[in-house]
Amino acid sequence: MENVRGINTFIRIVQTGNFSRAARELGITPQAASIHVKLIEDWVGVRLLNRSTRKISLTEEGASFYRTCVGAFRSIDDEIERMRDASEEAFGTVKLAAPVGMASRFIAPALGRFLENYPRVSVDLIVQNRIPDVVAEGIDVGVLPHPLPDTTLIARRVVTSPFVLCASPAYLQRHGRPMTIEELARHRRLDIRSWVTNAVRPWRLRSGHEVVTGQGRACLVTNDGDSLIEAMLSGAGIGLLTRYRVSPYLRSGRLETVLDGQVDGELSYSIYMQQRNQIPRKIRVMADFLYHVLSLHPDFRQE
Structure with a gap:
């Protein structure tokens, strides 16, 4: 002992x-x-x-x-x-990991319903913008951008969201709405640095049958999507984000998209689990619940 x-x-x-x-x-x-x-x-x-x-x-x-x-x-x-699963009742603690934006906006608001359905399950929610060491940190289930860096994990792709360029109505009124890729280069550019690769995300734009990389020097670079949104809302310039991140602001009219149909690329997310001989019921029900919550959320519907 x-x-x-x-x-x-x-x-x-x-x-x-x-x-x-x-x-x-x-x-x-x-x-x-x-x-x-x-x-x-x-x-x-x-x-x-x-x-x-x-x-x-x-x-x-x-x-x-x-x-x-x-x-x-x-x-x-x-x-x-x-x-424990022999009783067909989920039991125990599930260690769940997710990026900041995904956790605060989609997962945490849905946990009340999960805990009502599974009263003997508790959740240890780890919120972090980094790729975790799943085994060393003992993470049971989580959400990460696709494709996953660790191919030994069990992964199920759940949602995909296209990239969009957007700015505040006030900015567009002052500086004009870009109608071409050439006009876009004359605007103030707000860039996002990927926390997965630590590289600034390029602006890939469709020009006829080709895809070109948007040129121009950024006046702001950040590794935080919420900060980029706040900068766009303040009228700082035009930024690139996934549609799901800005959907509430597009609906309210606080942000507007530009060059619709010309922005190339999308971002997918997967639900992942460790490979085990026997996946505990508590992990299975959490993974299924996450899939249901994310796949049916209106902000992930393709428009």
Whole structure:
């Protein structure tokens, strides 16, 4: 039993990258966490962690042992979930990860309905604009732009939204509405930096049978879609975003699209899960619920 406790401590230290943080999560002291790891190292006969005053890192043997332990603990969790699923009732905590815009606007507002339907399931919602390490962070299900960077995940594409160029009516009244790609180059440009690639998203525009990249220097570059929308609303210039991000503002008339039909490209999102021998019912019902919420939302309907 002590070895099981020590392995669990070792896993949490690797996942958090810190003895103190892991100890807090486990409800023990950092000294106790250090003792647990030392006992496991004595048990297996090799050093598992390189320790310094600033950070810890896995040894080669430690990395192999970590993968084996995580796999073993996941197999135990899967078996427990399989037995719980025999009652056909979803139970336990689902760790759900999603980008900021997707989580705040679509997922969080729908969770009340999910929790009413599945009262024995709790949700740990991780909101972050980055590609997570799904296994190391223990994420059960999530939403990410398609295609996924990790091909070992189970993925189901759920929604697609085209890119649009838009600006505020006040900006267009002051500076005129661009009717051609050449006129667009004379306007103030607001760019978005992809948090997936960290590259500025290019403006790809259809010109006859060709697709050209819009030219011009941006007067604003941001990695946050909400900030870009606020800048457009303030009259700062013309920006490129997916239609779903700006749909409420288009409906209210606070933003207007330009060069309709000439903007090329779209962005898709997928729901993903870890590959498991037995997918717990709590994860299946969450994945199905996310698919229902996103696929039926009016802001993702193609116009």
